[in-house]
Amino acid sequence: MTSTPEPNAGAPCDLRLHDATTAGGRRVTIDILGDRVAALRDADAPLPPAGRTIDLGGALVLPGLTDGHVHLDKCLLGLDWRPHRAQGSVRALIADEKAFRRTTRVPLAEQGAEALLERMIRGGTTSLRTHVDIDDVTRLDHLAQILDLRARWADRLQIQIVAFPQSGILSCQLVAGDLDAALRMGADLVGGLDPVGIDGDPDGPLDIVFALAERHGRGIDIHLHDGGAAGLDTIGSIAARTEAAGLGGQVTISHAFALAEADDLQLGRIAESLSRASVAILSSVPGGRRCPPIQRLRELGVSVCFGTDNVRDCWNPATVTSMVDRVQLAAYRFDLRTDADLTALLDPVTAVPARVLGLGPGVVAPGARADLIAFGAGGVPQLIVERQAPVLVVAKGAVAIDRRTAGKVPQP
Numbered sequence: 001m002t003s004t005p006e007p008n009a010g011a012p013c014d015l016r017l018h019d020a021t022t023a024g025g026r027r028v029t030i031d032i033l034g035d036r037v038a039a040l041r042d043a044d045a046p047l048p049p050a051g052r053t054i055d056l057g058g059a060l061v062l063p064g065l066t067d068g069h070v071h072l073d074k075c076l077l078g079l080d081w082r083p084h085r086a087q088g089s090v091r092a093l094i095a096d097e098k099a100f101r102r103t104t105r106v107p108l109a110e111q112g113a114e115a116l117l118e119r120m121i122r123g124g125t126t127s128l129r130t131h132v133d134i135d136d137v138t139r140l141d142h143l144a145q146i147l148d149l150r151a152r153w154a155d156r157l158q159i160q161i162v163a164f165p166q167s168g169i170l171s172c173q174l175v176a177g178d179l180d181a182a183l184r185m186g187a188d189l190v191g192g193l194d195p196v197g198i199d200g201d202p203d204g205p206l207d208i209v210f211a212l213a214e215r216h217g218r219g220i221d222i223h224l225h226d227g228g229a230a231g232l233d234t235i236g237s238i239a240a241r242t243e244a245a246g247l248g249g250q251v252t253i254s255h256a257f258a259l260a261e262a263d264d265l266q267l268g269r270i271a272e273s274l275s276r277a278s279v280a281i282l283s284s285v286p287g288g289r290r291c292p293p294i295q296r297l298r299e300l301g302v303s304v305c306f307g308t309d310n311v312r313d314c315w316n317p318a319t320v321t322s323m324v325d326r327v328q329l330a331a332y333r334f335d336l337r338t339d340a341d342l343t344a345l346l347d348p349v350t351a352v353p354a355r356v357l358g359l360g361p362g363v364v365a366p367g368a369r370a371d372l373i374a375f376g377a378g379g380v381p382q383l384i385v386e387r388q389a390p391v392l393v394v395a396k397g398a399v400a401i402d403r404r405t406a407g408k409v410p411q412p
């Protein structure tokens, strides 16, 4: 694999990735103009002049990966290690984090948000959805800081922002008004949190969230940790409200732990309503007993995306930031081994979020955004089980990360 920086005025492309192998095994040359893929040709086809050319020597190339759920404003990667303290409940975790916030005044970028973005792009993530806390401690301060961070990374990363009521909506004064203000400031979606478990009302918080979404013409992404019947009823209610409001394709339920407890009959019924309403499920593939049955949901026609969720913060000290690692966690957790099963696990970080979250190119194709990542693996299954990091990341048409060694793609 070699690189030839040869500026060529009037060239039909700014950057050419020569001799790449697609996930389907086709050897191609990818021409990039601006931030888009301009052309995809067989690698042995005659080529017009180009700007800079990178010869990938047959390396596997995928579309940039999408992290559908992260919390940039919670991450503490930039600070000294903080032992995990809160135990037992979502309420205890909220209280612990608030106590921390009241005594820490480090800007979010230095606290860990910037370090997290750097890790993410090194791992091949080029699009992400971050939730940003809106509560009585943060008010709109976190949002202002994350909007600034998004602007500074706009040349490399596509970032969606969810205005997230981390302390609930009814149980936290001012939050409903602040959510409205957040959407006017630039948040892309309105969030929600456990209507029953935190606000003690199955309908009130959802009334507010759906009214805000309709008023501002935005999507919805609701954290749902509630288990048992309350959790399943809430999922059904969100699906029904989505259908009634005509918001299909714009609503996501994050975590949906209750699905892990559903029996076959319940799961079939809920999956049918989620699929009919075009409501997506987002999972971080958590440990313990809370992970929804991802494979089964996909078989039942539900759109499933993956996200990182917490990265070394008050909620979880875990520090897995690569979506390749996340996919491998899913393969491990559900004991998936065949090439077909492993390859299908790439969809929740590529094609599905492109379709249902509007995040990431999803494909390597003419017209798609030129977010492209190259690996030393011989194919997608190997890449996943070896948890490889990309050797080259092209983000919005420009080389963002280049870890190639002279003339060859390094093996992990």
Ligand SMILES: [Zn+2]
Pocket: 069, 070, 071, 131, 223, 254, 309, 310
């Ligand atoms: Zn979350």
